[in-house]
Amino acid sequence: MNVRALAAKALYAVLEQGISLSVALPEQQKKLTNGKDKGLLAELCYGVLRVLPQLDKRVSDCLNKPFKNKQRVLHQLLLVGCYQLYFTRIPEHAAISETAEACRQLKFDGLVKVINGVLRNIQRNKAELSTDNTVLEFNTPNWLIKRLQQAYPDTWQRIIEHCHQRPPMWLRNNQISQTREQYLQSLTDAGISASKGNSKDSILLEQATDVMQLPNFVQGAVSVQDAAAQWAAWLLEPKDNELILDACAAPGGKTCHILEQAPRAQVVAVDFDDKRLDRVNENLSRLNLSARTIHGDAANIDEWWHGDKFDRILLDAPCSATGVIRRHPDIKWLRQSKDIEELAKLQAQILDHCWQWLKPGGTLLYATCSILPEENCQQIAAFLARTSDAKLEGLEEQNNPDTIGWQITPGESNMDGFYYARLKKQ
Numbered sequence: 001m002n003v004r005a006l007a008a009k010a011l012y013a014v015l016e017q018g019i020s021l022s023v024a025l026p027e028q029q030k031k032l033t034n035g036k037d038k039g040l041l042a043e044l045c046y047g048v049l050r051v052l053p054q055l056d057k058r059v060s061d062c063l064n065k066p067f068k069n070k071q072r073v074l075h076q077l078l079l080v081g082c083y084q085l086y087f088t089r090i091p092e093h094a095a096i097s098e099t100a101e102a103c104r105q106l107k108f109d110g111l112v113k114v115i116n117g118v119l120r121n122i123q124r125n126k127a128e129l130s131t132d133n134t135v136l137e138f139n140t141p142n143w144l145i146k147r148l149q150q151a152y153p154d155t156w157q158r159i160i161e162h163c164h165q166r167p168p169m170w171l172r173n174n175q176i177s178q179t180r181e182q183y184l185q186s187l188t189d190a191g192i193s194a195s196k197g198n199s200k201d202s203i204l205l206e207q208a209t210d211v212m213q214l215p216n217f218v219q220g221a222v223s224v225q226d227a228a229a230q231w232a233a234w235l236l237e238p239k240d241n242e243l244i245l246d247a248c249a250a251p252g253g254k255t256c257h258i259l260e261q262a263p264r265a266q267v268v269a270v271d272f273d274d275k276r277l278d279r280v281n282e283n284l285s286r287l288n289l290s291a292r293t294i295h296g297d298a299a300n301i302d303e304w305w306h307g308d309k310f311d312r313i314l315l316d317a318p319c320s321a322t323g324v325i326r327r328h329p330d331i332k333w334l335r336q337s338k339d340i341e342e343l344a345k346l347q348a349q350i351l352d353h354c355w356q357w358l359k360p361g362g363t364l365l366y367a368t369c370s371i372l373p374e375e376n377c378q379q380i381a382a383f384l385a386r387t388s389d390a391k392l393e394g395l396e397e398q399n400n401p402d403t404i405g406w407q408i409t410p411g412e413s414n415m416d417g418f419y420y421a422r423l424k425k426q
C-alpha cells in the first residue's frame with residue numbers, strides 16, 4: 001500500500017468526516033506491515049494537521065478548481081504532498097512521484113497529471129508559507145486563538161507554540177515492581193537515555209522508543225503516561241482499604257496509578273464508552289492489578305451503584321482536550337467554540353452528581369486536560385459558589401496560590417496542559 005494514499009484517507013476521515021485521528025490513523029496503519037512505513041504515515045498525518053491552514057492555502061492557491069465530494073481525498077493528498085516538500089527531508093522528486101502514484105491507488109487515474117502538476121508548481125516556486133492573518137500565523141482556528149488570548153493575555157503565543165511541538169515520551173514507574181532509581185538503571189543498561197521528572201514516578205525519555213524495547217514493559221514495570229496526568233494519583237492520595245471511584249476512567253492510566261499507590265484500595269472504574277472500558281481491563285491485567293470496572297454513566301451513579309458512598313473520587317472529566325493538542329493536533333479542527341459551553345455544562349452535571357456520592361470528609365479531585373478557564377477555574381468557582389459543603393484545598397505544586405486549582409500549561413516542565421482542583425467535603 002502507498003503510504004501517501006493511506007495518509008490522504010486518514011486525513012479525509014478527520015477533516016471531512018469528523019473522525020478522530022486516534023481512530024482514523026490505526027485504521028490505515030493496519031494495512032501496513034513495515035514499522036518504518038507506519039511511522040511515516042503517522043508523521044504525515046500529524047504533520048499536516050499541525051500546519052493545516054498554511055498548507056491549505058498553498059494548495060488552494062495552486063488549484064484552478066477545488067476538488068469536491070469524493071474527490072476531496074485528492075485535496076488531502078495534495079496537503080500530504082505539500083507537507084513533504086516543505087517540512088520533511090524526503091527528496092522532492094520522490095515525494096512528488098510517490099504522491100502522484102498515490103492518486104492512482106486512490107483510483108483517480110485521470111487526475112494523476114493534476115496532482116503531479118500542482119506539486120511540481122509548488123516545488124518550482126517554494127514561496128514562504130503565508131502568515132497573512134493570525135490563523136495562518138499560528139495554524140490555529142480563530143475561536144481558539146481568541147479564547148487563549150483572553151485567558152492568557154501575556155503568554156498565549158508561547159502556549160500555542162508549545163501546542164505545535166512534538167511531545168516527549170514520559171513513563172510512569174510502577175512502584176510495586178521496582179523503585180524509579182532501579183528502573184532508570186535498567187534503562188541505562190539497555191542504552192536508553194532518560195531522566196527523572198518532578199513527580200515521584202515520572203521518567204522522561206530523551207527519545208520516544210517502541211514500548212517493546214523498554215525493559216520489562218510487558219511484565220508491567222512501567223506505563224506510558226504524560227507527567228501531567230501522573231499528578232492525578234499523587235493529588236488524590238489514595239489509601240489502602242478505601243473505596244475509591246474513578247468516575248471517567250478509560251483507558252485507565254490513572255486507575256492503574258491509583259492502585260500502584262494503594263494496591264488494597266477498592267477501586268471502582270467507570271466509563272460509559274464500552275470499547276474504551278476494555279482498555280481499562282487490558283491495562284489492569286498487564287499491570288496485574290484489580291479494580292471493579294463498570295460500564296455506566298458518571299452523571300447517574302444511582303443506576304449502577306448500590307454500595308457505600310466513596311472515600312475518594314477522581315473525576316477526570318470529558319473536556320475539550322485543548323491541553324493535549326501537541327499529542328492530538330486533530331483536536332484543533334474537530335472542536336468548535338460552541339463545544340466549550342456544552343462541555344462545561346456536562347462537567348458541572350457530572351461534578352454535582354459525583355459530589356452526592358462522596359462521604360463527608362471525603363476528597364474529590366477534579367481534573368481535565370483542558371487549558372480553558374470555562375472548564376477549569378471558572379467551573380470550580382461556580383461549583384464552590386453553589387455547594388455549601390465543598391471546600392477547595394490549596395495544592396503545594398500550584399504555581400500561583402491565589403488561583404482556583406492548578407492550571408498546567410502545555411510545555412511547562414515538559415508536561416501536557418492539565419488542570420487539577422482538590423475539593424474536600426465538609
Ligand SMILES: C[S@@+](CC[C@H](N)C(=O)[O-])C[C@H]1O[C@@H](n2cnc3c(N)ncnc32)[C@H](O)[C@@H]1O
Nearest residue numbers: 248249251252253254271272273297298316318
Ligand atoms: C479524559 S478521558 C479519561 C482518561 C482516564 N481517566 C485515564 O487517565 O486514562 C474521559 C473519559 O470520560 C468518559 N466519559 C465521558 N462522559 C462520561 C460519563 N457521563 N460517564 C462516564 N464516563 C464518561 C469518556 O468515555 C472518556 O473515556
